[in-house]
Amino acid sequence: MNRKVLSNLAFHVLTDREWSRGRSMLEVASAAIDGGATVIQLRDKMSSTRTLIEEGHALRELTRERGVLLIVNDRVDVALAVDADGVHVGQDDMPGDLARKLLGPNRILGISAGSMEEAVAAIVAGADYLGIGPIYATRGKADAGEPVGPGLIAEICKRYTTPLVAIGGITTENAGEVMQAGAAGIAVITAVVNAEDVYLAAHQLARALIV
Amino acid sequence: MNRKVLSNLAFHVLTDREWSRGRSMLEVASAAIDGGATVIQLRDKMSSTRTLIEEGHALRELTRERGVLLIVNDRVDVALAVDADGVHVGQDDMPGDLARKLLGPNRILGISAGSMEEAVAAIVAGADYLGIGPIYATRGKADAGEPVGPGLIAEICKRYTTPLVAIGGITTENAGEVMQAGAAGIAVITAVVNAEDVYLAAHQLARALIV
Numbered sequence: 001m002n003r004k005v006l007s008n009l010a011f012h013v014l015t016d017r018e019w020s021r022g023r024s025m026l027e028v029a030s031a032a033i034d035g036g037a038t039v040i041q042l043r044d045k046m047s048s049t050r051t052l053i054e055e056g057h058a059l060r061e062l063t064r065e066r067g068v069l070l071i072v073n074d075r076v077d078v079a080l081a082v083d084a085d086g087v088h089v090g091q092d093d094m095p096g097d098l099a100r101k102l103l104g105p106n107r108i109l110g111i112s113a114g115s116m117e118e119a120v121a122a123i124v125a126g127a128d129y130l131g132i133g134p135i136y137a138t139r140g141k142a143d144a145g146e147p148v149g150p151g152l153i154a155e156i157c158k159r160y161t162t163p164l165v166a167i168g169g170i171t172t173e174n175a176g177e178v179m180q181a182g183a184a185g186i187a188v189i190t191a192v193v194n195a196e197d198v199y200l201a202a203h204q205l206a207r208a209l210i211v
Numbered sequence: 212m213n214r215k216v217l218s219n220l221a222f223h224v225l226t227d228r229e230w231s232r233g234r235s236m237l238e239v240a241s242a243a244i245d246g247g248a249t250v251i252q253l254r255d256k257m258s259s260t261r262t263l264i265e266e267g268h269a270l271r272e273l274t275r276e277r278g279v280l281l282i283v284n285d286r287v288d289v290a291l292a293v294d295a296d297g298v299h300v301g302q303d304d305m306p307g308d309l310a311r312k313l314l315g316p317n318r319i320l321g322i323s324a325g326s327m328e329e330a331v332a333a334i335v336a337g338a339d340y341l342g343i344g345p346i347y348a349t350r351g352k353a354d355a356g357e358p359v360g361p362g363l364i365a366e367i368c369k370r371y372t373t374p375l376v377a378i379g380g381i382t383t384e385n386a387g388e389v390m391q392a393g394a395a396g397i398a399v400i401t402a403v404v405n406a407e408d409v410y411l412a413a414h415q416l417a418r419a420l421i422v
């Protein structure tokens with residue numbers, strides 16, 4: 001796979017300590033990038049700020065070398081401290097407009113949305129992309145809501161041009177369906193980080209995006 | 212107690228959900244200020260960023276009205292989002308020099324130190340005050356190290372002019388001792404937030420500071 005065929009926001013892999021089978025975050029991220037990931041999202045709700053910054057620094061070096069984006073989940077402070085490309089905030093995180101203010105105009109702001117209302121609010125707040133989901137049932141996020149299906153992506157697509165990234169239960173089998181609904185990309189956690197062969201899992205997903 | 216007799220950094224009360232006997236953060240902070248607290252430090256390691264920002268906004272309004280400082284523990288992002296007066300970072304939080312860079316020169320930066328080496332590093336990183344401790348054994352912070360005693364305050368005082376705030380097991384009985392060792396103030400958690408009468412506990416501590 002030549003990653004250059006995918007656009008910047010096409011394939012997000014979110015880190016997850018619990019699901020990584022004891023492998024290091026850096027090792028998993030590196031294999032995911034080998035397989036075709038275009039964005040690494042640092043997501044770690046368990047660690048101290050100090051640890052997050054260490055992880056962020058390491059991933060920043062890796063992603064810069066490899067020419068992929070680094071987005072930090074939730075933590076604007078960590079994103080600024082490690083010079084990440086952007087931040088992704090969910091509905092329990094910092095409100096989007098505040099995040100935009102602290103990030104400035106030049107970093108990427110992603111905002112989660114699980115309904116048309118949330119999508120509109122996120123666009124108004126200044127989102128550069130929306131994370132739409134959960135599209136399907138998922139095991140990676142215990143607190144994810146009811147699946148919204150690819151239909152929501154199609155609906156939002158009809159009204160707005162903001163890139164939509166599908167998240168929640170995305171597999172090689174259904175990735176084509178969400179891309180056809182109008183997604184600009186997908187985001188996965190366990191499908192990649194929990195795979196026995198991270199490289200292979202990422203590579204198969206990357207190929208499935210090209211519909 | 213007329214709080215104006217105390218300097219700005221004299222009496223820090225840290226919030227703590229677990230130890231507040233079910234009372235709201237705002238109610239506890241308000242009574243602590245009535246009793247003489249000059250700094251409210253928002254400390255909440257359990258809640259989402261969204262909740263932290265809501266708490267911070269409420270405390271910002273309260274502290275501004277009452278003319279006391281608001282410091283946010285650990286979270287530079289939350290401090291900036293709610294326009295707090297500053298941030299306090301411990302050894303597991305963002306490194307002091309990075310925190311200073313994100314905060315800019317005009318917000319207060321407090322850094323925890325439990326030894327002369329940590330104190331020197333904190334001063335070099337740009338601390339406006341040092342949190343020295345744990346001075347005595349404490350029940351409020353499960354991860355606090357071995358008590359350092361008031362002697363460390365006296366030692367640092369001989370070499371540096373940065374204000375020192377004593378934390379860890381401070382009571383009305385020993386507050387005089389740490390102030391005489393050279394502390395500019397004290398910081399408490401359970402001694403105030405867990406008290407049956409928050410106002411009274413704060414008031415007695417405030418009086419004990421005047422040695």
Ligand code: NI
Nearest residue numbers: 001002035203
């Ligand atoms: Ni290939």
